[in-house]
Amino acid sequence: MGMMREDLSRPAEQAADGRARMLLLSHGGGLLSEGVQAQLAVPAAQLGSAVARHFAGAAPHARLVGALPFDRHAPAHLLAPRRVHDADAASAWLHCMAGQAAAPQGWSLQDEPTRAGYAAAVAQAVQRLQAGSGLHKVVLARTLDARSTTPISPWWLARRLAGDPGVLRYVLPLPVEADAAPAWLVGATPELLLSRRGAVIASEPLAGSAARGPDLAASEARAAALRDSAKDLGEHRYVVQAIADLLAPLCRQLRVPATPALHATASMWHLGTRIEGELKDASADGLPLASSAALAALLHPTPAVCGTPRDAAAEAIAALETVPRGFYAGAVGWCDAAGDGAWHVALRCARVQGHTARLFAGAGIVADSSPASEAAETRAKFNAMLHALGIAPALFPHDR
Numbered sequence: 494m495g496m497m498r499e500d501l502s503r504p505a506e507q508a509a510d511g512r513a514r515m516l517l518l519s520h521g522g523g524l525l526s527e528g529v530q531a532q533l534a535v536p537a538a539q540l541g542s543a544v545a546r547h548f549a550g551a552a553p554h555a556r557l558v559g560a561l562p563f564d565r566h567a568p569a570h571l572l573a574p575r576r577v578h579d580a581d582a583a584s585a586w587l588h589c590m591a592g593q594a595a596a597p598q599g600w601s602l603q604d605e606p607t608r609a610g611y612a613a614a615v616a617q618a619v620q621r622l623q624a625g626s627g628l629h630k631v632v633l634a635r636t637l638d639a640r641s642t643t644p645i646s647p648w649w650l651a652r653r654l655a656g657d658p659g660v661l662r663y664v665l666p667l668p669v670e671a672d673a674a675p676a677w678l679v680g681a682t683p684e685l686l687l688s689r690r691g692a693v694i695a696s697e698p699l700a701g702s703a704a705r706g707p708d709l710a711a712s713e714a715r716a717a718a719l720r721d722s723a724k725d726l727g728e729h730r731y732v733v734q735a736i737a738d739l740l741a742p743l744c745r746q747l748r749v750p751a752t753p754a755l756h757a758t759a760s761m762w763h764l765g766t767r768i769e770g771e772l773k774d775a776s777a778d779g780l781p782l783a784s785s786a787a788l789a790a791l792l793h794p795t796p797a798v799c800g801t802p803r804d805a806a807a808e809a810i811a812a813l814e815t816v817p818r819g820f821y822a823g824a825v826g827w828c829d830a831a832g833d834g835a836w837h838v839a840l841r842c843a844r845v846q847g848h849t850a851r852l853f854a855g856a857g858i859v860a861d862s863s864p865a866s867e868a869a870e871t872r873a874k875f876n877a878m879l880h881a882l883g884i885a886p887a888l889f890p891h892d893r
């Protein structure tokens with residue numbers, strides 16, 4: 494079912510606007526892909542076998558790059574690039590492309606839902622969670638459309654997101670309708686879904702959050718409160734448990750720390766747990782180890798972005814959210830023919846198309862969540878992107 498499609502756009506055009514380039518860049522490394530040789534557009538459940546079939550007989554360094562959408566049942570957007578460049582080349586390309594773009598200006602902002610609308614959706618979720626119907630956690634997101642009077646370059650935006658050692662930046666060209674303007678998902682995510690190198694795997698889920706902010710003492714106090722918060726520790730535990738339950742049967746050993754650590758980005762505190770394991774040697778049975786893409790598709794979406802249990806939470810999201818997530822809260826990454834690779838949760842991002850950047854932010858809701866605090870948390874999660882876009886906080890729609 495590995496659907497192979499030839500890319501029909503002209504290479505010269507691709508080179509000029511960067512449409513067929515995907516970028517991943519973190520403190521530890523990165524890549525820049527170029528061109529499209531083939532595409533894999535299957536849903537998560539079929540991804541492992543489609544990736545294995547795609548790589549049958551390929552050289553070990555051959556790679557797939559791309560993303561899984563939030564919806565497990567929607568097709569992934571994976572590409573076999575013509576070339577893959579290293580982190581230095583990726584960085585140089587970003588610098589060059591960003592340098593050719595002007596800073597967007599003349600912003601107008603529109604939130605959907607409004608803060609009050611979001612708080613109302615959280616209140617409805619809390620009712621469902623308290624009703625004892627078996628739903629334990631659901632992650633609800635909201636969006637903010639930032640419109641500029643001038644075009645927004647995804648490369649300019651990705652360069653503006655530099656400087657935070659706790660995140661991985663990404664620029665992902667998105668599939669669009671034939672006559673639509675090109676679109677990208679651009680972001681800086683702190684969350685590792687799954688990495689695999691040989692038999693060694695790691696996942697570092699985050700859940701439970703607080704804003705950092707400029708006042709150091711207040712920020713430290715919020716971090717200390719987060720570490721002790723029963724509500725946040727509970728919210729976090731669902732994620733760790735779900736990942737451990739899915740990985741344990743595949744591993745000969747799996748280390749799951751009993752308590753989370755504090756994880757910082759430039760604007761947020763999170764509770765994070767680094768899970769590490771070693772895959773069972775399945776090759777004795779003549780089976781290859783599950784690829785990083787197959788493992789990412791198995792875990793996705795975790796309760797950090799969807800909820801617990803997964804299907805009931807996805808249903809609640811479909812009922813309570815008004816804007817489709819698309820690739821927000823999906824997974825971005827790469828996998829090579831040996832199965833190694835890394836996949837990150839597509840958070841702290843904007844869908845950039847023409848003059849518009851649609852920002853997304855969500856928060857995990859549990860039975861004792863407060864609608865006002867969850868609205869404030871999502872507002873804080875917009876900050877990194879608002880700052881990168883050069884949008885003054887005062888422009889943010891007033892609380893309604």
Ligand SMILES: C=C(O[C@@H]1C=C(C(=O)O)C=C[C@H]1O)C(=O)O
Pocket residue numbers: 632634684699700701702763797798822840841853854855856857858874
């Ligand atoms: C959903 C988002 O973040 C996720 C939700 C978190 C939480 O509920 O505390 C924390 C980190 C992420 O796993 C987002 O940034 O949009």
